[in-house]
Amino acid sequence: MKPGLTISRVLPAPVEARAAEGFAARFLAQDGAFDAAAFLAALDGAAAALITPADRLDAAAIARIPATLRVLATFSVGTDHIDLDAAKSRGLAVVNTPDVLSFATAELALTLMLAAARRAGEGERIVRARAWPGWTPTYLLGTSLQGKTLGILGMGRIGQALARMAQGLSMRVVYHNRRRLPPEQEGGAAFIADEADFLSAADVLSIHLPGGAATLHWLNAARIARLKPGAIVVNTGRGTTIDDEALAAALASGHLGAAGLDVFPAEPAVPEVYLGLENVVLLPHLGSATRETRTAMGMLALDGIEEVLAGRSPANLVA
Structure with missing residues (x-):
């Protein structure tokens, strides 16, 4: 059975195709403000989640993450939108997307x-x-x-x-x-x-x-x-x-x-x-906004998720 993966936003098509092939993927396709309640509800039974810098997960939100979740990937280098201490206390691995952007x-x-x-x-x-x-x-x-x-x-x-x-x-x-x-x-x-x-x-x-x-x-x-x-x-x-x-x-x-x-x-x-x-x-936060870079970011996030779920420690492990 494929592991469950919840993705908070629309990602480049090649990334979504790989996610659909390798995981039991749930695509929330949220637009605008992050709906934390909808995201948390979509984590039921998931082993992994992929979020973006626009999706803030504070300690209160992380406390509500189901125990099935093992890894949280962020579509970014920065992690200031995630309470890393809270994630660590839950035993939740966090991976990011360095270098490629x-x-x-x-x-x-x-x-x-x-x-x-x-x-x-x-x-x-x-x-x-x-x-x-x-x-x-x-x-x-x-x-x-x-x-x-x-x-x-x-x-x-x-x-x-x-x-x-x-x-x-x-x-x-x-x-x-x-x-x-x-x-x-x-x-x-x-x-x-x-x-x-x-x-x-x-x-x-x-x-x-x-x-x-x-x-x-x-x-x-x-x-x-x-x-x-x-x-x-x-x-x-x-x-x-x-x-x-x-x-x-x-x-x-x-x-x-x-x-x-x-x-x-x-x-x-x-x-x-x-x-x-x-x-x-x-400019409207276009720093990494090329087709090539955003696709590479998504692929690296999925690499990290797969490594963690396989019991290995990926190079892009943050915590």
Whole structure:
């Protein structure tokens, strides 16, 4: 008999096909807000479940998970939507999807850097509104990234991939981490241990921090003040790491030149403070949103589930 697997959202077709073939799969196909009650009810008799970062399972929800469930997979690298301590106390294995989304997310960070620097969002809105007055030598001037310094906050797999891309644009790359990486992982990027020195060096700051209390509003007014006048801020990590009021104020005042944001603290809501600003590019959490990457994420999640159910410890085991 195939093990039961409950899947909370619609996934790429190849992933759903594999799930249907290998498991007694239940597809909830939830849209919009996560219905925890419906999800928990669909776990009856299941050995595994696959959720997404939009599906929050706190300690109370995990306490209601049936004893049959052995493994919980998340369609993400981050696990801040899962109470890992509660899962551990239940003996519930948790697997995630590392590595396979690093390039796509770095690619999106680079997209935001370019769009913010070259005022692409503003220009696209002008064209759609039929408000383009025509070409002139000084119209809608942006800034080139060539020769600029990219500061990467959080030099994990995504940050390392972005560093390689940025060097292809003739950018200098510096990074700030809890600790310095081995030279073979730095790829020519320079480590700056002092936070203030790191911030003041960056023409573009790209944030790749995890969520949680330790990084809440890391980019606050005091740190923004240390950035160069005209600097660009990009965030493809977690929306909670930025103080939105402080960032919007710096964009409105002109201290910061532009920003590109793919993540927000209470998605799908976008902070109102950004909506009236022309110098911020806003995207709906597209970091890993390529067909190739999302399919690979689903396959890796299923790999982890199968390994746990076979009594093995997969490489993507979180807890």
